[in-house]
Amino acid sequence: MSNPLYRRDVISIGDLSRTDLEFIVNRSAELKQSGPLPLLKDRLIASCFFEASTRTRLSFETAVQRLGGTLIGFSDSGNTSAKKGETLSDSIQMIASYADAIIMRHPQEGSARLAAEVAGVPVINGGDGANQHPTQTLLDLVSIAECQGRLDGLSVALVGDLKYGRTVHSLAQALGHFNPTFYFVSPDALVMPAYIEDSLTAMGIRFCRVGSLEEVIPMVDVLYMTRVQKERLDPTEYTHIASQFILKADMLAQARSNLRVMHPLPRVDEIHPSVDRTPFAYYFQQAENGVYARQALLSGVMNEADELSFPGGR
Template sequence: MYLIISRRSILRKANYFVPLQEIWKITDRMENRSIVSIADYGKEKIQYLLDMAAEFERQPNRTILQGKVVATLFFEPSTRTRLSFETAANRLGARVIGFTDPKVTSSSKGETLKDTIKMVSNYADVIVMRHRLEGAALYASEVTHVPIINAGDGSNLHPSQTMLDLYSIYKTQGTLENLNIYMVGDLKYGRTVHSLLMSMRPYNPTFHFIAPKELEMPEEYKMYCKKEGIKYVEQTDFTEDTIADADILYMTRVQRERFTDLMEYERVKDAYILRADMLGKCRENMKILHPLPRVNEIEQDVDDSPHAYYFQQAQNGLYAREALICSVLGIEP
C-alpha cells in the first residue's frame, strides 16, 4: 500500500512551523524532481535556488556529489552550457558520462529518445540533456524515474540559462522586485528572453521590448504579459536616451538568417548595436547581460565599462547549475 501525499497538502500542514526551504527539500525527494521549465516557479522556489547558488559561489568546490554519476546527453551541439554543467558536476565531486554528438550514439541507428533515456537511467543519478526537438525534455522526464535537467529543447525552453540570468540580476541589483528590464534585439526567436519574461512574473517588472518589426516580441508573450498584469513598452529606437532608465539591459543577437527580407536586415543590423558612448545617461546600477555568444551586437569598447556584466553572467552559470543539479538530487550545499 502506498501513501500518497501531495506537495500542496504538506505545504498546507507544514507552512506555519517548517521553513519553506525545508518543505522543498522534503517534497523534492518525494516526486520526480526534473527541471524542464522554471517559468511557473513561485518566489519561494526561485529564492531557494538563488540562495543555493549564492552558497556555491561562496564555495564552488565541494565533495557533496561524491559517488554520484551525472549524464550529459547533448543531442545537439553546445559549448558553454555543456562545459558549465560538466564543470558544475566535477566541482561537486560527481563523475560525468555522456556524449556531445548524437552521431556517435545509437540515436544515429534509429534508437528512440525513450530508449536512450531508459538505458542511460540505469547508469546515472541525474540526466542533463539538450535536444533539437521541442518538448524532448518533458517527454524524457515522463519516461524515467531519474531526474532530468533541461539544457535546452530546440527553441522552446532553457531553464538553466534563465536561472543564471535571474541569479545575475539578483546579485547585481540586490533584488528581483520592481526592476526595469530592457530586452534588445531578436525578441521573436530568442528563447532566453521568453523564459526570462515568464520567470520574472512574480516580481512586478516593467519590460521594454526594443526590436525591429520583423523580430518583435511574439503576440503570445504580449498576451501573457497582459494576462499576468506585467507592464511592458514596445519601441524600435535604441539610443542613449531610450535606455536611460534601465536597471537591466538584456542584449541578444540579431541574426541574418532570421530575416525573410534581407534588405530589412541590412537596414536594421546596425541599429541594435550597443556602443560605449550610449552608456552616458544610464543608471549607476544598470548592468548589461547577454546569453552569449556575442558577435557584433555589443562593441568591444563596452567590455571595459562597469556596466558590462556578460562574462560574470556566464560565470554565474556555474553556480546556478551547481544549484540545479543539487536541487534535483535533493542534496543541500
C-alpha cells in the same frame, strides 16, 4: 525540511515557481561564496548531448565535477544507438538505470518532457530544440540578482530579436514572478509575440515597446541584449536596421549607475567591444554564473536538505 527542487525534473521555466527560482538564486550565491562543496559526492550524472553544444555541456559538466560528482555521457549523437534507430524513450530508460540524474540536450522540441516521463531519475533540460533552455534563464536570474542586489521591481529592457529568441521569452516569463517593468526594443519585424504579451498582461506586468536603444537606456536597471540574426531580416534592410540595435560605450552616458548590460553570448556585433571596458558590462560575469546556477540546481535536485549542508562537514 526538504528543498523545493528535490527529485524534481527541470524541463520548462514555466514549471518553476517564485519559491523555486529564489531557492536557486540564493543557493547559487552561497555556492559562489563557499567555493566547491562535495554536494554530488558518490553521485553519477549522465550528460547526454544528442546535439552538440560546447558551452552548455562544459558548464554543466564543470558544475558536476566541482561538486564532486562523476559523469558518463556523450557530446553528440554520432556514436549513440540513436543512429541505429533506437527511440529516445528506450535510450533514456536504459541511461536512467545507470545514472542518478540525466542532463540532456536534444534537437527536437518536447524531447526533455518525454524523457522525464520515461526516466525513473530526475531529468534536467539543457535545451530541447527551439523550445526551452531553463538553465540559461536561471543563470540570467542569478546574474540579475547578483548585480542589482534584488529581483523585485526592476526595470528591464529586452533588446534585439524578441520574436524568435527563446532566451528573452523565458526570461520575461521568469521575471514575471518579480513584478518587473519591461521595455521591449526590437525591429518591427521581430517584436515580442502576442502570446507572451498576453500572458504578461494577464499577470498584471507593465511593459511597453520602445523605438530606440538611446531612449530606453536612462530608464532601466538591466539592458538585456540579444543578437538580431541576418537571416531573419530582408538582406537589403539588415545593415540599416541592425545598426540601430548595436550598443556602443558612448550611448551609455545617460545610464543609471546601477545599470548592467547582459547578453546570453555568443555576441556578434550587437555589443561593441568599447562597452567591455565600462563598469556597465556584465556579460562575462553572467557567463561565469552559468556554472554556479547549474551547481545550485543540481545540488537541490540531488540533496533533500534545504540548507547548504553535506555529509562529513566541509
